[in-house]
Structure formats: C-alpha cells, structure tokens
Amino acid sequence: MEHFIQLLIFGVQLGVIYALIAMGYTMVYGIIRLINFAHGDLVMIGAFTAYFVARVPGFGFIPAMIAAMLVPAVLSVIIERLAYRPLRNRPRLSVLITAIGVSIFLENFPRMIPAIGPNYRPFPQLITFREFSVYGNAVVNTIQITNIVASLILLTLLIGIVKFTKMGRAMRAVSFNKDAAALMGIDVNGVIALTFFIGAALAGAGGVLYSLTYPMIDILMGVWLGSKAFVAAVLGGIGSIPGAVLGGLLMGIVEVFATAFNSELGYGAGFIILILVLLFRPEGLMGRPTIEKV
Amino acid sequence: MDKTGFSGFLRGVGRYAPLLGLIVFYIGVTYLREIQYLKAYYLQVLMFGLINCMVTMGLNLINGVTGQFSIGQAGFVAVGAYTSAAITTLMFQFSALSPLARPFVFLISILAAGAVAGVFGYIIGRPSLRVKGDYLAIVTLGFGEIIRAVIRLIPQVGGPRGFSGIPRYVNLAWILAFFALTIWFLRNYIYSSFGRACVSCREDDLAAETMGINTTTHKVQAFIIGAVTAGVAGALLAHLLGYLHPDQFSYIRSTDFLVYLYAGGAGTMSGAIAGAMVLTILPETLRFLAGWRLVIYGLALVLMMLYRPNGICNGKEFSFLIPPLAPRNPEEARD
Numbered sequence: 001m002e003h004f005i006q007l008l009i010f011g012v013q014l015g016v017i018y019a020l021i022a023m024g025y026t027m028v029y030g031i032i033r034l035i036n037f038a039h040g041d042l043v044m045i046g047a048f049t050a051y052f053v054a055r056v057p058g059f060g061f062i063p064a065m066i067a068a069m070l071v072p073a074v075l076s077v078i079i080e081r082l083a084y085r086p087l088r089n090r091p092r093l094s095v096l097i098t099a100i101g102v103s104i105f106l107e108n109f110p111r112m113i114p115a116i117g118p119n120y121r122p123f124p125q126l127i128t129f130r131e132f133s134v135y136g137n138a139v140v141n142t143i144q145i146t147n148i149v150a151s152l153i154l155l156t157l158l159i160g161i162v163k164f165t166k167m168g169r170a171m172r173a174v175s176f177n178k179d180a181a182a183l184m185g186i187d188v189n190g191v192i193a194l195t196f197f198i199g200a201a202l203a204g205a206g207g208v209l210y211s212l213t214y215p216m217i218d219i220l221m222g223v224w225l226g227s228k229a230f231v232a233a234v235l236g237g238i239g240s241i242p243g244a245v246l247g248g249l250l251m252g253i254v255e256v257f258a259t260a261f262n263s264e265l266g267y268g269a270g271f272i273i274l275i276l277v278l279l280f281r282p283e284g285l286m287g288r289p290t291i292e293k294v
Numbered sequence: 295m296d297k298t299g300f301s302g303f304l305r306g307v308g309r310y311a312p313l314l315g316l317i318v319f320y321i322g323v324t325y326l327r328e329i330q331y332l333k334a335y336y337l338q339v340l341m342f343g344l345i346n347c348m349v350t351m352g353l354n355l356i357n358g359v360t361g362q363f364s365i366g367q368a369g370f371v372a373v374g375a376y377t378s379a380a381i382t383t384l385m386f387q388f389s390a391l392s393p394l395a396r397p398f399v400f401l402i403s404i405l406a407a408g409a410v411a412g413v414f415g416y417i418i419g420r421p422s423l424r425v426k427g428d429y430l431a432i433v434t435l436g437f438g439e440i441i442r443a444v445i446r447l448i449p450q451v452g453g454p455r456g457f458s459g460i461p462r463y464v465n466l467a468w469i470l471a472f473f474a475l476t477i478w479f480l481r482n483y484i485y486s487s488f489g490r491a492c493v494s495c496r497e498d499d500l501a502a503e504t505m506g507i508n509t510t511t512h513k514v515q516a517f518i519i520g521a522v523t524a525g526v527a528g529a530l531l532a533h534l535l536g537y538l539h540p541d542q543f544s545y546i547r548s549t550d551f552l553v554y555l556y557a558g559g560a561g562t563m564s565g566a567i568a569g570a571m572v573l574t575i576l577p578e579t580l581r582f583l584a585g586w587r588l589v590i591y592g593l594a595l596v597l598m599m600l601y602r603p604n605g606i607c608n609g610k611e612f613s614f615l616i617p618p619l620a621p622r623n624p625e626e627a628r629d
Contacts, residue, residue, distance in 0.1 A: 035428060037549070083596050087603075093363070094599050097556040100549050101595030108588035118585075227439075227545065234432050264454065268443025271436040278436075279421055282429050 002136040007256050009134075013144045013213065015252025016151035020206035021229035022236070022244040023158060024199030030175040030239035031195045033092060037099040038079060039203055040226015041106035042072040044219055046204025047123070047211045048116060054124045061126040065150070068208045069201040076200030077193050085189065110219050123215035147209045154205055155245060158198065162241060171195060175239070228255070231274050237287020246285055312614040313474065320470055341466060341534055343574040344473045345527045350554045350570040351480050351563055352523025357552070358560035359484055360516040361496025363431040366418075367524050367551045369438030372543035373414050374407035374525025375532035376451050379460040381406055382533065386461050400463050404472070404529040411525020412518045414441075419517030438548055445540045456539035464533035472530060476523055477615070481563060483519065485617045492516050557598060559605025563615045568606045 021043055028036045050068035053059055083102055087095045110116040127146050131139045162168040173181040174191045182188045210225060211217050228251060236247025251270050259266030277285060323340070326332040349371055356364045381403035385391060391399065418437050446454045483489050491512045494502035499509045532538055551570075558569020573591075580587035602608070 029428075033428075035431070083600070086600055090603055093556060093560070094603050097553060098596050098599040100553055101592045101599065103592070104595065105589060105592030108585060108592060112585045112589060223546070231432075231436070234429070238428070262447075264443060264446045268440050271439045271443070275433055275436045275440070278429055278433055 002138045005135050006138040007260055008253065009138065009140050009144060011253030011256035012249065013147050013252070014256060015249035016148055016155075017206045017210050017213075017225075017248075018229045018232045018251050019245045019248025020151050020154060020202045020209070021225060022233035022248045023155070023241065024203045025230050025233040026236070026238050026241060026244040027171075027195050027199045029233070030241075031171065031192055032084075032088065032095075032178075034084065034095050034099065035230070036199075037096070037226075038102040038106055039199065040222035040224075040229070041103050042076055042200045042203040042222065043207035043210070043225050043229075044217070044222035045072045045075060045106070045110075046207035047217045047221065048110065048219075049204065050126075050208040050211065051121060051123060051217060052115075054126055061146075064126060065205060065208055068204040070204075072204040072207075073197045073201040076196045080193055080196040085192075107219055107223070116219065118219065120216045120218045123211040123217050125212075125215065127212060143212050147213065150205065150209060154202060158202065159241060161198070167191070167194060228270060231270050234284055235270075235274050235277055237284025240284070240286045240288070243284055243286035250285075312477075315614075316470060316474055320466065323466060337466065338534075339575060339578050341464075341469050342531075343571045344469045345531050345534070346551070346554060346570040346574050347567045348473055348476045348527040348530075349524050349551050350558070350566040351476055352520040352527070353551050353555050354560060354563060354566040355480060355484070355492070355516050355523075356520040357555060358562070358566070359489065359496065360492040360513055361499075362513055362516065363428070364434040364517070364520065365431045365545065365548050365552055366434030366436070366438030367520070368543040368545065368547035369434075369441040370411045370414060370521040370524035371528035371531065371547070372438075372441050372445065372538075372540070373521075374411040374528030375538055375543075376445060376457065376528075377410045377525070378403035378407035378529035379457055379532040379538060380451055382463065383457075383460055396463070400468075400533070404526055407529035408522040408526040411528065412522040415518040415521025416514065419514045419521075435545055435548070438543070438545055442540045442543055445543075452538070454540065456537060458537045460532055460536045460538065462533060462536040464530050469530055469534075472526055476526070477563065477567075480519075480523070481615050482617055484563070488512065488515065553595060557595065557605055559607040559609050562607055562609060562611045564610065564612045565605050565607040572606060 021039070024039050024042070025036060028034055028039070046068040049071040050064040053067040054061075054064040056063075079102055083098050084095055087098055111118045127142050129142060131141045134140050160168075162171060170181070170186045170191045171194070173184065173186055174188055178188055181191075206225075206229070207222070210221075229248065232247035232251040233244050234247070235251060236243025236245070250273070254269050254273055255266050258269035323332065323337070327334075327337055349367060352370075353364065353367050356362050356367075378400075382400055385399045385403075386396065414437075418434065445451060451457045484492075491502065491507045491509075492515075494505070494507055495509045495512055503509050554570040554573050555566055556569070557573055558567070559565025577587050577591060580590060583590065598605075
C-alpha cells in the first residue's frame, strides 16, 4: 500500500506535467486541426529560458517561471505567423510537414548557439528540497507539491479563460466553426494567435516543472516529452480540454506503474493503452465523435 | 499504334530502356568505384539513398495514392530489418553452410522480412482502418513506438543494447535489383485497376464505396504492400549497416520518410524517388557546415512548403514510371 501510494504520487506529479503540455496540442488541434509537431520543442525552449533567468542573482522560481512561459509563447506566435498562417488554406498535410520543419529547426538552431550547445546541463535547484511523510514510508517532497500546485493553478486559470471570458468564448466559437465565427465579427487570426500563445506558455511552464523533477536539460528533452504529451492529448480526446487533463494524468500514472514493473515496458505502455482506447473509442476518452456527412 | 518496322523496334527497345539504364548505371558506378574515383563513402550514401527511395515509394502508396495517413513506417522497416538480420546471423554461423548457399539464405531472409512486415501491415491495417485521418496517423505512430519497445524486450536480438554482428552482405547489385523490382511492381500496381481503386479511396471514399469499390480491402492492401516494401528495405538496410539499434527506428525516422515523400511530391513515384534521393544526399553534401546543416534542412523544408507546395517534382511523373500502355495522364484514367 505504501508503495502504491508512493507510485501514485510520482504518477500524478508526472501526469500534471503531461497535462500541461498536452493542453497546447489539444488547443491547437481543436482550433486549426493541426498536429503541432513543434510544440514539444517549445517545452525545451521554456526549460532553457528558466535555466538562464535563474542564474541572474536575485531571480528565483517565480521570475524564472514567468520568463519560461513568455519566451516560448512569443516564439510560438511568431512561428504561427510566419510558417503556419500562409498555409492555412492548403492541404493539412503541408502544414504538418511545415511543423516538422519548424521542429527540426528549433532542435538544431539552439544546438549551434555556443551558449546552449548540445550537452546536458544541470538545472538549478529552484525549490528547497524537503520531504513530508504522508502514509507510512510514502513521502511527498516540495518539488512534487510545487509541480502539482502550479499545474493545478495554471490549468484552472486556463479553463477559467476558455469558459468565462470573451476571448475564451471566441476561441470556442472558432474551434466550432471558423467561417461562421469570422462572419460574427470574431478576429479569427487573433484568436488563433492567442491559442498558440497560451498553449506555448503552458508548454514552457511544463518544461520548467519537468526540469525541477529531473534536473538535467538538453535540447532534445522536448522530443520525448512532447510525444508523450501528445499521446496523452489523443488519449483524452484531442480537441477536448478536460480530456487533455485526464489523458495526461492517466498517461503519467500508467507510465510510472509500468516502469516500476519493467523499465523497458514503461515507454511502450502508454502507446498500448492509446491504441486500445482508439480502437474501441476512436474519438478518445472525452472527445466528441465526428459525424461524417455526404 | 504502329508495331511493325523500325519504329516498332524502337518502341520495343524503349520498353526496356529503364532496365538498360539501370544496368548501365550499375556498370558505371562499379567502374568508377574500381578506378577509385568514387569513394566508398559516396557509394554508401548512394545505397542509403536507394533504400530510402524504396521505403518512401511504399509510403507513397499508402499516403500519396490511397490517401491514408501512416506515420509509423519506420516500425515496418524495423520489423523487416530485425527479421532478416536474425535469420542470416543465425544461419551464417553454421560452418556446414557452404558459402555458395549464402546468397540463397540472404534472399530467403529478405523475402521473410517482407512477409513478416506484411503480416504486421495487415495486423495494423485491418483494425486501424476503423479510425480515420489523424487518428489513423496516431495509431500507426503508436505501432511504430510499440515495435521499438518490444524489440527492446527481446534479448536474443540485443534488446536495448542493439543487434551487432550482422553479416554485411549487401552490395549495390542487391539493392539495385530490389529497387528495380519495387519500382516495377509499384508502378504497375498504381496503374492497375487496384491502383485506381486506391486513388478513388483517396479522392472520396464514400463516393468510391457507392461505386462498388470495397474501400477497406483496398486500403488494407495498400497498407500491406507498403509494409512489405518497407520490410524488404529494412532487410537490405540491416545488411548494409551490420548493426541495428531500436532507436534507429523511432518516430523521428518515420517523419524522415514522410518528409522525403512530401518534399518530393506525394502521389507520384517520381516525387518519392526524387525526395528520398535529394534529401539523403543533401545533408551529406552539406556536411562541411557541421551542425548548421540540420538548421538549414529544417528551414529549407519550411520554405519549400511555403513556396513550392507540390514538392520537387511538382506532381509530374517521369515517363518511365508510367507503364507503356497506361494513359499518359492519370487524370484521363479517372474520367
């Protein structure tokens, strides 16, 4: 039981990070039906931003976090403007290939900058490490608490924005029907840019939280983190915001338990669940089934 | 069509011109290699290029012609590579096996690789065609990753350490032979009634179904053929490298094949070949730029999608990739 609770804590800690990153995939997909392959790399950009900001004396966790959210967000808006927007009316596959191109660029450009480079770097310890006992030998530490609390705040904030603000309503309208939304006077381009902004900000935050837990960062960290978060988004039903949270948590917990069982199994486990879910419920756990019309 | 006299003779020769061209190409390359003009490294790059062409042509049948979106092609390559490598590594150890029998063992291992990959293609293709579009893409992506995870669990093929000691048996002749076979088969398939049925699935599968085409059968068929092609290419790759590692077949590798296809121009064999060749050779020629080459590669991909969305070949087909009796323009066949 102690072991179970301990693993559950690890799982939830990882799961909330997946949920944060999955949010960007799901929002972008929901609004322009694009699998944004470059999203994972924004996680890495966020982690590196925090790495550099945290070295400035006097800057702690909060400033690093804010910077790590702003830099990828602005970058993401620029990418959307330059690479995705001109292709919006082309076949969706060309946008996808463009996204792959952007992703290759984002992984290799920082590698060539001497300040970043290809090597692993130790991430500074921004949170004082302390452990609290919860149940027998099962412990929870300050990093885990920070992860979970910060993620919950950000996710609540996001759901608040989407559900209750004017901008959020515009976002939902655009994802429902872009043309009709434009006819109603919604600035579709603005809304899409905002979606990219928010998604990337959450990805940056996810990157910082992940680096707190596993304090080694490198330029390819976003690739695997991104692909797992993407699976989480699909698992929950891509395009659905509660789905991304559920998928992220499920993915994190399953991965931790499977890894405890066999270290090689951990990686494949998420995908096996994904395929089972897709075969029996193709729209994902919380997705809306699409109706095909002639 | 005049089939007699000198023009008929020329037409008859013209039919075999691609094959003759290939033989001349082989002799030329071998000669240049013999006189040390061509470095072994360039030959290696050429062979990688041809193998990539094969995988991309198979992918073209699934993605470009049938319009299904598979992004797990590296998984099929992995299945083929590991199957054939396991067979040859095991068989070549026997001292009783005479060296003369080796080409046959190798050939059988390639065929086995194709067959096993085809079976996987069926297993993946049959149920996953219930899901469409992006979801199909994700299932195939997941499949590729699961294959990788499973390979890591099998200690007999090296597991996470990688599979080493594979006989480096392959040479340009083997690769060119299978390359030509792939072109010949896929070309004739695409222009057959099966191929046209596949195109109709791409254009509108509801309409195709109404016209009496069994779309599921054709999609599964395309999936299997694509998988077999990838498996055979994988077998060749394994014996070219002599070493396999599960991480070589990650989804990054799958996206490479996708990039080859869409950069060349999806839907045409010429596009698949040109894309795979150019993009295999380009990073090698840019090697003097060291790490910057991948930066340029990424930028070039984005710029090409923005300014030349139909790929290098712009949707056109080389004439030798159209069967002699097929209509020159595939659009005519559809009317």
